Amino acid sequence: MQATQKIGIIAGGGTLPDLLANHCQKEGIPFYVVVFKGQPKPEGLDSYHIHSTELALGQVGKVVDTFKEKQVTHVVMAGNLEKPSLFDLRLDMPGLKLINQVRRKHDDEILSTICTFLEKEGFVVMGAHELAPEIIMPKGLLGKVKPSEAQLSDIAIGLEALEHISALDIGQSIIVKDGVVLGVEAVEGTTKLIERCATLRGGKNKGGILIKAAKKGQNLKVDMPTIGDQTLERLAELKFDGLAVLSGKSLFIGQEESLKIANKNGLFVCGVDENGQYA
Amino acid sequence: MQATQKIGIIAGGGTLPDLLANHCQKEGIPFYVVVFKGQPKPEGLDSYHIHSTELALGQVGKVVDTFKEKQVTHVVMAGNLEKPSLFDLRLDMPGLKLINQVRRKHDDEILSTICTFLEKEGFVVMGAHELAPEIIMPKGLLGKVKPSEAQLSDIAIGLEALEHISALDIGQSIIVKDGVVLGVEAVEGTTKLIERCATLRGGKNKGGILIKAAKKGQNLKVDMPTIGDQTLERLAELKFDGLAVLSGKSLFIGQEESLKIANKNGLFVCGVDENGQYA
Numbered sequence: 001m002q003a004t005q006k007i008g009i010i011a012g013g014g015t016l017p018d019l020l021a022n023h024c025q026k027e028g029i030p031f032y033v034v035v036f037k038g039q040p041k042p043e044g045l046d047s048y049h050i051h052s053t054e055l056a057l058g059q060v061g062k063v064v065d066t067f068k069e070k071q072v073t074h075v076v077m078a079g080n081l082e083k084p085s086l087f088d089l090r091l092d093m094p095g096l097k098l099i100n101q102v103r104r105k106h107d108d109e110i111l112s113t114i115c116t117f118l119e120k121e122g123f124v125v126m127g128a129h130e131l132a133p134e135i136i137m138p139k140g141l142l143g144k145v146k147p148s149e150a151q152l153s154d155i156a157i158g159l160e161a162l163e164h165i166s167a168l169d170i171g172q173s174i175i176v177k178d179g180v181v182l183g184v185e186a187v188e189g190t191t192k193l194i195e196r197c198a199t200l201r202g203g204k205n206k207g208g209i210l211i212k213a214a215k216k217g218q219n220l221k222v223d224m225p226t227i228g229d230q231t232l233e234r235l236a237e238l239k240f241d242g243l244a245v246l247s248g249k250s251l252f253i254g255q256e257e258s259l260k261i262a263n264k265n266g267l268f269v270c271g272v273d274e275n276g277q278y279a
Numbered sequence: 280m281q282a283t284q285k286i287g288i289i290a291g292g293g294t295l296p297d298l299l300a301n302h303c304q305k306e307g308i309p310f311y312v313v314v315f316k317g318q319p320k321p322e323g324l325d326s327y328h329i330h331s332t333e334l335a336l337g338q339v340g341k342v343v344d345t346f347k348e349k350q351v352t353h354v355v356m357a358g359n360l361e362k363p364s365l366f367d368l369r370l371d372m373p374g375l376k377l378i379n380q381v382r383r384k385h386d387d388e389i390l391s392t393i394c395t396f397l398e399k400e401g402f403v404v405m406g407a408h409e410l411a412p413e414i415i416m417p418k419g420l421l422g423k424v425k426p427s428e429a430q431l432s433d434i435a436i437g438l439e440a441l442e443h444i445s446a447l448d449i450g451q452s453i454i455v456k457d458g459v460v461l462g463v464e465a466v467e468g469t470t471k472l473i474e475r476c477a478t479l480r481g482g483k484n485k486g487g488i489l490i491k492a493a494k495k496g497q498n499l500k501v502d503m504p505t506i507g508d509q510t511l512e513r514l515a516e517l518k519f520d521g522l523a524v525l526s527g528k529s530l531f532i533g534q535e536e537s538l539k540i541a542n543k544n545g546l547f548v549c550g551v552d553e554n555g556q557y558a
Contacts, residue, residue, distance in 0.1 A: 161447045168440045170460045181449045184463040187479045196475070200466045 007031040007131065008072035008123065010063065011052075012079030013040020015228060015253055016128060016135075020078055021048050023132045032070040034063055042079050057081065058091035060098055060114070064121050075123045076131055077111070077222045080189075109169070111222045127221040129251060137227075137271045139247035141278050143259045145268040147242055151209060154179065155244040156276040158211030166215035172225045175240075177201060177208035190227075191234055198238040206239035213246035220249055228253035229261060236265035244278075247271030286310040286410065287351035287402065289342065290331075291358030292319020294507060294532055295407060295414075299357055300327050302411045311349040313342055321358050336360065339374035339393070343400050354402045355410055356390070356501045359468075388448070390501045406500040408530060416506075416550045418526035420557050422538045424547040426521055430488060433458065434523040435555040437490030445494035451504045454519075456480060456487035469506075470513055477517040485518035492525035499528055507532035508540060515544035523557075526550030 007024055011017035011033050021044070024031040033052035035041055045052065055062050067075065091099060098113050115125050129136050147155065154176040161174050161181055171185035175197040182197040190212070197208060212225045227245055235243060243262075245252065252258070252271070262269045270278035286303055290296035290312050300323070303310040312331035314320055324331065334341050346354065370378060377392050394404050408415050426434065433455040440453050440460055450464035454476040461476040469491070476487060491504045506524055514522060522541070524531065531537070531550070541548045549557035 161449060164443045164447055165449075165463070168443055168460070170440060170444075170463060181447070181465050183465045183467065184444070184449060186460050186462045188462065188475060192475075196467060196471075 005029065005073045006071055007126075008067040008070070008075045009033045010075060010077040011035050011042045011045075012081040013042060014079045014226075014230075015043050016078040016226065016251070017042035018044035018047075019135065019253060020076060020128055020131055021051075032067065032072055034066060036081065039081050040079070058095045060095035060117070061092045064094070064118070067123065068121075073124060074126050075118050076126050076128055077114075078128045080226075112219050115219060115222055125221055127224070129224065130221075135251045135253055137245050137247045137250040137252040139271045139273060139278060141268070141270050142252075142255070143262040143267065143269040145242065145262065145266055147209075147244070147268045147270065147278075150178070151241060151268070152276060154209050155211055155272060157181070158209065158244070159213060159246070159272070159274065159276050162211065162213045163216070166213070166218070169215055169217075172215050172218070173210060173212045175208050175210055177241075182208060190231060194231075194234050194238060194240070198240075207241045209241050210235060210243045211245075212243070212250065214249040218249075225250040226253060227251070227258070229257045232258045232261040232267065232269070236261055236267055240267065242268035242270070244268075244270050244272050244276065247273065247278075284308065284352045285350055286405075287346040287349070287354045288312045289354060289356040290314050290321045290324075291360040292321060293358045293505075293509075294322050295357040295505065295530070296321035297323035297326075298414065298532060299355060299407055299410055300330075311346065311351055313345060315360065318360050319358070337370035337374045339377055339396070340371045343373070343397070346402065347400075352403060353405050354397050355405050355407055356393075357407045391498050394498060394501055404500055406503070408503065409500075414530045414532055416524050416526045416529040416531040418550045418552060418557060420547070420549050421531075421534070422541040422546065422548040424521065424541065424545055426488075426523070426547045426549065426557075429457070430520060430547070431555060433488050434490055434549075434551060436460070437488065437523070438492060438525070438551070438553065438555050441490065441492045442495070445492070445497070448494055448497075451494050451497070452489060452491045454487050454489055456520075461487055469510060473510075473513050473517060473519070477519075486520045488520050489514060489522045490524075491522070491529060493528040497528075503528065503530045505530040505532060506537070508536045511537045511540040511546065511548070515540055515546055519546065521547035521549070523549050523551050523555065526552065526557075 007029055009017050009020055009031060035052055035054050036057045037054055053066050098117055118125050158174045158176040173185040173190045173193055175182045182200045183193050185193040214225050272278045286308055288296050288299055288310055300310060314331055314333050315336045316333055332345050377396055397404050437453045437455040452464040452469045452472055454461045461479045462472050464472040493504050551557045
């Protein structure tokens, strides 16, 4: 990053926006954050409150105006926005124009459309991992627990299923146990998928693996699959076996804390390639 | 059906086993019903109680022995068994052998394996619709309410998504609203899918369409996608817009009652072809 650049962070919930803001503060890179009303707020927002504005999610025009006014040059989208709120959008004119350009209100299409729009407005759109490359999911066995042969087979089943599903921009997470696809994520989000699948294992049964991978054609600049300590905590609480994430194309936030949780609870964590291999 | 034939009904929950038993009683065809412990029981079971035995789900050998003892010649599988209970199975030896033949514990593979096993044991396996053809989902607009152009587009999106997903034997139902796939059914079942998606529409929003289609390679003899008045009731209660089901390859049970519910609540019901067309 050059000193003449200023980062605009379009921030949803979770720790990623905070991580990027801290990164900027540490490196002395100027930044400005936009958060949204009625949406999850990034953690640590208070610490850079003077650098932020709260807008309605549909106020696409105002996001641009705000960033221009603050002389932002580069834009990063980070954190979770709640997708169902799509149905609650109050769009301004630029927002309406944008949304009418997409037939299916899919994440990918919407985000890519927003991306193109921001670039036309003169901003450089950056991936969170371009600003802070250390957050990319590495390949390998990351914790102390190793998956069994049967679990590796479940990972392969999950990845194959995700590949089919991903072409449709439905979801990027799936839970498999003993060869059975317990659940597929769509709009509900990963946490609700985990909670739902916990009840589908029969009696007092435990186990099952969360598998997460980028969708085909997913715009990795603006929307990478993300896991962090909250995912691990929920998996541990509900006695799942482990987590496999497609490496290189996913973000792993709070790795140290996450792996502590995993090791303590006997969960495996691996960054895998497209064939489900971690080594 | 010839008079020398006797129907064995492997019965789960819902009204289908009862419908078949009644069909047999009316036509004077002898029948015998097997139900399972800890599983949903068919409605009206009491009325033919003397013709039934309750077994554990894993007692595959006992199902065969029971049917042979009762001189059953033709076997029909009907009604819902709870899939998660797969993890609670207490298998006898024939059951263990069967389950070990399938790599993925997918419905399709399990059911086809059971089918082959029953055929090897000398039974003729019949589809419920072969015994009672009037229960097949017809093509056409079945109720009074017509889907809009936008809703037809959502139906097409749902069918396309199901086609991709179906190759993996994950699920046969999906809910789409305004171009967004709200949810995909896996192990949880259609009712839970409906309930979950109702909460994902944002604020007080209503609407959304349930789309249901047979999976690729689904063994239609033993496992047809099924809808009935319970599905319609839940959709109506939760203010969905309608239901589209792939015609010819699905069962529509309790059509009269279902369409009454649909018409009263402004829900459309259509049997569609693979392109989502009902006319």
